[in-house]
Amino acid sequence: GVASNCDRTLEVGPEALIECADQGLYSAKAEGRNRVVSHCVGESPVCLQRRA
Numbered sequence: 001g002v003a004s005n006c007d008r009t010l011e012v013g014p015e016a017l018i019e020c021a022d023q024g025l026y027s028a029k030a031e032g033r034n035r036v037v038s039h040c041v042g043e044s045p046v047c048l049q050r051r052a
Contacts, residue, residue, distance in 0.1 A: 002021060002038040024038060
């Protein structure tokens, strides 16, 4: 999983970024092999992007 802070006005700690990356990782694993899921901290869950 990949996570980034898209809203520079939010102070996001490393723990929050790791948690978002973990969520992306588990989401990608649930969808099968060769997947990448990214999540931008500070945006709605709609910003999840899945790539094959």
